[in-house]
Structures are given as structure tokens and as C-alpha cells.
Amino acid sequence: MRSLRAVAVTAAVALLGAAVPYLTGTAAHAAGPVLRATVTQVSVWATGxxxxxxxxxxxxxxxxGWTVSFDLPAGSTVSSSWSAVRTQSGQRYTFTNVGWNGTVNPGASQTFGFNAAGLGTPVSCTVNGGSCAGGPATSASPSPSAPPSPSPSPSGPPPSSPPPGGPVVDVATAAQLSSALSTVSPGVTIxxxxxxxxxxxxTTRAGTADARITLTGPRTAVLINDxxxxxxxxxxxxxxxxxxGYGLWLFDAPYWNLTGFTVxxxxxxxxxxxxxxxxxxxxYVHHTEDEGVHFRRSSADGIIRDSIVEYTGLVQPGYGEGVxxxxxxxxxxxxGNSGGADRSDRVQVLNNRIGPYVxxxxxxxxxGTFDGVIxxxxxDGRGISGQNSxxxxxxxxxxxYLIENNIGTFAAPGTFVNGYETHNPxxxxxxxxxxGNVWRANSSNLGGVGQYAIRVTSTxxxxxxxxVVHASNTVTNATTGLTNIAVTP
Known part of the structure; x- marks a missing residue:
């Protein structure tokens, strides 16, 4: 088990080392603050x-305060971002600090992040009007660094930033994190x-509707449980x-925000x-022995959005669900703590990339769960095992459940029968x-292997x-067709 984890850690470290090369450079000394910005790719997939x-x-x-701007070449877009306020003009994107991360002391740094649809990397980067490398400001004309590509990667509004009104507890060690999780109060950001x-x-510490608790960090903050x-x-x-063995466990701990970090x-x-x-x-959740993210024991009204879950079920493939x-x-x-059932109702799964190797x-x-939105x-169906159905x-x-505007693909390796299935235990x-589930405007590529995009087991x-399967759903490369029931206009 530990050798498996060592291999995965090495892979993750290699991934984190990929920085955008044009942003290197040395800033000349000057009186007052001198800002530079560095973009580091922390995960890469086929389309973003x-x-x-x-x-x-x-x-x-x-x-x-700080403002970072850059262009992306045609065919690439910023699909989501965090820990900054994002605006856009054409292909130029501007990110401004939120309340809690605007101050950058000498020798210190602040971090925000984004997901890109398409593989083009930033060009013409400026921070507070000057070059991100520390020199004079550059022109804002984009120059393509990658060919345009389709973008089925996550999209949607940027996630909420930690509330600026509450106190912030900075942690840098495992002991500090454990202490903060055991003592945190409503309204605090870790x-x-x-x-x-x-x-x-x-943690067993509860936030409130008016004073949520936040755990936040950059993608390079990685929680590991051996x-x-x-x-x-x-x-x-x-x-x-x-x-x-859980990477992060919230027990009797409602009203939390979890944002930005890796498990x-x-x-x-x-x-x-x-x-x-x-x-x-x-x-970013990856390389887990079982499932990636689990809403359990009536963890209702939750949201998971703009996230990545991949490489799950490394030890028990049949229990390696993404979400x-x-x-x-x-x-x-x-x-079953709600009348004998697990009522993890009304959970929203929005704009995530799940797979490959889930x-x-x-x-x-x-x-027994009701009224969620997916x-x-x-x-990305590569690596699905076929174990445990x-x-x-x-x-x-x-x-x-409402299941809409999702993009699914399958390619070898893996075992694949249908894109979406229902069962009636x-x-x-x-x-x-x-x-009572509804499918609308989903796009399914079954890789020449899958039978139906949507197979309803029983009417x-x-x-x-x-x-209900609406006619707005589409399918390609199916061995049988879109669905086995009548389509609703």
C-alpha cells in the first residue's frame, strides 16, 4: 500500500513542476513594493x-493590492477561478485580489488559481501594470501557444472566496492544521x-448559516493520510x-467552505x-484507494463545483467512485440518520472534471436521496473498471435529479456498458x-463500445x-442508440 502511494506522490511532484516558462526573470531593486507573478500548471488533461x-x-x-492580467490565445478560455475577482475583455483576463489576500509583504506571496479550457498558456502578463517578470509592462496582443481545441472541461462562475470579515488562521504544518480543525469557531478561515x-x-466543529467556516489553500497545499x-x-x-485513512473528514460539521487545495x-x-x-x-482529489468525495449520513444541501477528481479506486476499484x-x-x-435513511438530498455537482481513471x-x-442537480x-471514462457493476x-x-449539460466520453482502457443508467433497489x-430523474442537453460519446447514452432500467x-429523457440529449459512437425509452421533446 505504501509503495503505491510513493509512486503517486512522485507523479504529483512531477506535475507540479511544470511552470509557464516565459514568466521567469529577475526584478530590479526599487524602493517600495515590487511585484512579480508566476503561473504554474498543477494539473493537465487532454482539453485543458x-x-x-x-x-x-x-x-x-x-x-x-494587486491586479494580474494576461491574454489566452484563441481557442482557450478561463473556465473557472478562485481566490480572486475575475473580469474578461475578449481574450484578456484580469484578476484582482479579494479582501483577505490583497496585502503582500516584502519577501512574501499570495496565490490564486484558475482552470483553462484549451491548452493555450498565458501571454502578455502584467501585474499592477508592469511585466509579471519584473520589467516594464508588455503589450496586450495575444500570440498563440497552442492550437485551438474543443473544451469539455469545467466551466461556470468562479467559486466564492473566503469571507473577508472573519479572522484568518494561517497554518503551515500538519500539527497546526490538526489544531486549527479541532478548535476553529464559526466565521474563521483556516x-x-x-x-x-x-x-x-x-473536524467536528460546526459553522453556522451566517458564519461559515472556511478551509482554503492553493493547489500546492496537499493533504495526505497514510x-x-x-x-x-x-x-x-x-x-x-x-x-x-480519510484525507479530510467532516463529521457533524455543517456550513463549511473547502476551496482550492489538494487531497x-x-x-x-x-x-x-x-x-x-x-x-x-x-x-483536486486524486490517487485514492476508494472513493474521491463522499456526501454521506444526510449531508444535504451541499455543493461540489469547479473541481477535479481522478485516479480513484486504486486498491478497491469497485468502490472507487468519483463523487x-x-x-x-x-x-x-x-x-441512515434521517428516519432510517441517508438523506443526502439536494446536493449539486457542478462544472467538475471527473476522470480519467475513476x-x-x-x-x-x-x-433514498432526492432532488440533486448534476x-x-x-x-472521462478511461479506466472505469466494471467491478461491482x-x-x-x-x-x-x-x-x-436533474442531469443536464454534461459532456461524457469513453475510450480504452476500461469496461463500459452505458453512459447513464438507472436502477430501482x-x-x-x-x-x-x-x-423521476430528468436528462437534458447532455452530450455522450460512447467510444464505439457503449450501448445507450441513457438506459432506464424500469418504467x-x-x-x-x-x-424523462429530452430530445436535446445527443449521442455519438453508440452501439445501440440514445436511450431505450421514448424521448420527450
């Missing part, structure tokens, strides 16, 4: 990449410095002497138990599971609450 931008003050006085944090990171160890309780709960090399990635109204934005909503009915004895379903919608995501991007066993308490079990 994620990047961190570090603003460093090489001068001898604090900077009290801010991670770049670096690797190894340990069992869990567990599990010890003997746990019969149902998972934070217990002295037991390490769950890797853990048994599970991010697990929410009875932690409602949690927003996960712009995180897991709810619990199987067979596990409600542990997680070994089970990209999103597993469990029975919109604007990109599913994992042979589709989404298995919809929940009720009343019986549960106690009883629900019309796998019913008779959903009497009065039928699944």
Missing part, C-alpha cells in the same frame, strides 16, 4: 489544465500554506486511537458525515428509487414518477 498564480513581492515595502500535510485531518490504523467503531465516527494518497478523499450545507470548490451521494440501503444501519461510477447517486460536468458515468438510484423505509417501478 489547472494553474496556480503566485504573486510575490521582491521589494522592500508591503503591497496593499488558510493553508503551500506544502504537504501528512496526518489524520478531521492510514488507516487502529480499530475503529462498528460505524465510522472519529474515535481516539483510530485513523480512518491525495488517502484511503478516501473528502468525506462528509452529517455535514450539511458544505461547499467544495476548486479542489458518491448518499449510502447504499444496506449501510443505512450506520448512515475506477467506479463517476457519480454514484444512491437510493450540471456542466466533464466525464461500475460500468457507467452515472448510476442514478436517487429520485428527482428496494429499501426500508420504502422509496420509488431510481425514478413499471416508476409509475407516476417516470424518468
Amino acid at each position: 489544465y489547472g494553474a496556480d498564480v503566485t504573486v510575490t513581492n521582491t521589494g522592500d515595502a508591503p503591497a496593499t 488558510r493553508l500554506a503551500p506544502g504537504t500535510y501528512r496526518g489524520a485531518f478531521a 492510514g488507516p490504523s487502529g480499530t475503529g467503531p462498528s460505524c465510522p465516527a472519529p474515535t481516539a486511537g483510530w485513523d480512518s 491525495a494518497e488517502s484511503k478516501k478523499g473528502i468525506v462528509l458525515d452529517n455535514s450539511h450545507h458544505v461547499t467544495i470548490s476548486s479542489v 458518491y451521494l448518499g449510502s447504499a440501503g444496506s449501510n443505512w444501519a450506520c448512515h 475506477a467506479a461510477e463517476h457519480i454514484d447517486v444512491k437510493e 450540471r456542466g460536468n466533464t466525464f 461500475a460500468d457507467s458515468w452515472i448510476d442514478a438510484k436517487g429520485i428527482g 428496494a429499501t426500508t423505509p420504502s422509496f420509488l428509487n431510481g425514478c 413499471s417501478k416508476c409509475a407516476g414518477n417516470l424518468n
